[in-house]
Amino acid sequence: MNINVTEFKARRQKLIASMSEGIAIIPTAPEAIRNRDSHYPYRFDSYFYYLTGFKEPESVVLLVAGDNPKSILFCRDKDIEREIWDGFRFGADAARETFGFDEAYSINELDTIVLKLLANQPKLYCSLGENTSWDARVMGWMNTLRAQARSGVSAPDNISDVRKLMDEMRLFKSPFEIDLMRQSANIAASAHNRAMQYVGSNFTRPNMMEYEIEAEFLHEFYRKGAQAPAYTSIVASGANACTLHYNANNAKLNNGDLLLIDAGCELEGYASDITRTFPVNGKFTPVQKDVYELVLAAQAAAISQVKPQSHWNAPHEAALDVLVQGFIDMKLCKGSKDAVLESGDYRQFYMHRTGHWLGLDVHDAGEYKESKSKDKLDNWRMLEPNMTLTVEPGCYIRPADNVPEAFWNIGIRIEDDVLVTHNGCEVLTKNAVKTVADIEAIMANR
Template sequence: MDRSRLLSPVVSPPVRWFGQPAAQTHPHLLNTGEVTPNITKEEYRRRRCMLVKDARNMFAGFREVEDHILIFPSARRVFMTNDIPYPFRQNSDFLYLCGFQEADSVLVIHSSKSFSSSHNHRAALFVPKKDPYKELWEGSRSGAEGALELTGVDSAHNYNELEQFLSGFCKDHSKFMLWYDFVNPPQDGFHTGVMSQMIGEERHKAVENTQKLMHGLRVKKSPAEVELMTQTVQIASEAFVEVMKFSRPGVHESHLWAKMDFECRVRGAQYLAYPPVVAGGPRANTIHYTANNQVVADGDLVLMDAGCELHGYTSDLTRTWPVNGKFSPAQRELYQATLAVQKVCVSMCTTQHSLDDVYRQMLALLGMQLQELGIIPRDASASEVIKKARQLCPHHVGHYLGMDVHDSSEVSRNVKLEPGMVITVEPGVYVQSDDTTVAEKYRGIGIRIEDNILITKATPINLSQNCPKTVEDIERIMSER
């Protein structure tokens, strides 16, 4: 044995500090090869390849189009006042394609007919350069070298080189298609400056919006994404249980909000996915009530619409429960009617149906249930029943869910559901306090029940099945307080 080795100091290899968690610095979050938790460099590369393939296929018959350049700005830092920033949240399309988490960056993807089908693009990131002074105040930056190591793109450069790069591209290429989200640009200055000049160039054949392409990709989740969606929904489901147990007559809506936020964060979520609805009593009849500044009275229901974000993927659940732990007879009747409709709608989430199909069935079923309760006259015509059901539930039955809460909005809700899609199913009934056409016992009651559903080749999977929603389960949990 060489005893000199025992006396020598152990020198650890240098650890590079990046502007986001990395496997080298956050091994509790990421495995080697992952850019963001659960998503590898290879998956990000495949996403870019699929994007380029779809873009090229749209113009396959245009001989004069030889190149495609696709430009994706990141989100920018936004300040609430002076030096106080809002919490930063990355632009979803940019994040989906490279996983880079820093603000004020741009991803440029170039594809040419000369590139092979297996390597159909070159991706370049333009990122904020290393700046010791700013990093002292704002935290580490990856810089070009770090961005290249993190993401596995083909090249990375300082942001201040971007304008020259794009100008050179325009000079060196004609007959190219420019892809850029000019409808909802994430960076105002970049849009009105660099991109307005590039769009004004006469060398490109056309300017196409990237939204439809991106939403078509994002609407179907990979196995890695499904795992993240499962986790974020499970976190929200567990948090809901704790919020129910925390509920008592006289509780502040803001306290229930805070409890939900806390329970999601301690389970690993970064933050709530959106400002939650925490509506006590008749305030539940305001669909997007987010003031959350009232006190919930004894005998009132609480309607909470909330979800969390985990590593870029969101959950979106709604539950309604009695703050005192027991449904009144009228509350129970209206709740059971809503739940019966919701269960049938969930069962319809198959590849044979679209979200619009489920919505139409929701209105029909809801009308039947409300007729049974006498809320809609039994002798009403079929069209009158649907009209009244639409008045009492003025929103759609659901939407696509993923990196954004209302995800892939460019994908029609009239297309058939496909394996890998995740959707919400959320029928509701909202009876206004002054609706004298309805029996007094139901007035002021608002109910919504929302689950997150994974579409498969067979039966749908309810990702939020562990979040209690039957009357019996809710009352049992409330009794455990």
């Protein structure tokens, strides 16, 4: 990794300034056992990484605000013997220099140093409630200090969730972050295009398996430098596409079915999140094409509302307006548009929201509503430049008595990653083909 020390130092300084006083303590994620003595692939905590750029487990960052502000990293010791088995470790001295910390110490010194720094502080910022062992450790520090009250030592009388301050910071992406997200989006887009070409190639068989397509995604992710999938990929053919979080990925692809793929990658911590839907045999049926183009039109309407001074829910409302009218035109819903919206009948076919924040987490940090608004029923926050979000309308038509059989088991979602700009928006994932003509063309290239 090409470490941008200036970027991470600026984030720490900004958080310290927003604290004004007290200290913040943020641990990284613990390693997790998969089974017996095997671990899951390690993934750092997003809040910790956002402040440090440091990827090793068993690490904690401590920030001191006030008259003598400073940042301190606690990490594993340099240990050549363990490096033979587990790989490179920075150690405190190299980590301090490489990542731009004021101080760095062995993780084994955490308790001793924290107690010294936490004593008589007015405020503690931490993230309680995610890890019970960490919660217990923090409470242990607090109780140790409280027990010294007769010696004139006090514990912080105010504990605040540091994530609330950081969520607002993480919501606005820097040029450094936007560049990484563009790269992640391009890798994921190339994987989606590869999947369409793979399914449409000469060696495609009607009984091909969903997991074979998933393997093509993993191939492209790693080939282009991504470190991991950003989430468990959804490769859903036929009726499986009508299950929103389907991830078994073990069914056969049938001629005439649609294939919905929701998959993205992670590059230096930053996620991409794309969904495309296309015909297994390379050609949409008339009914599939009608439904697909309805969802595509809904997405276009939603993306047109991603701009400064649109509120968060405006893209969803725009997509829903198009979808509901389409459901009525296709006779999937009955009545006027207002009546269908008021009754919620459309939820039989479209039951989720149209997007979410995107960044270090697939469902990234940040509030969707303005907490200071007087109107709690309609207090969506306004979109601003450098926010990043997904736009992902869909249509899922399960067999039902009130649904014509020609529509049964059509599941379609189209999702792109979008950056709010000063003049409108930029679709980061625009390189993933999505029009009917482009999909059929790329699949015809055999």
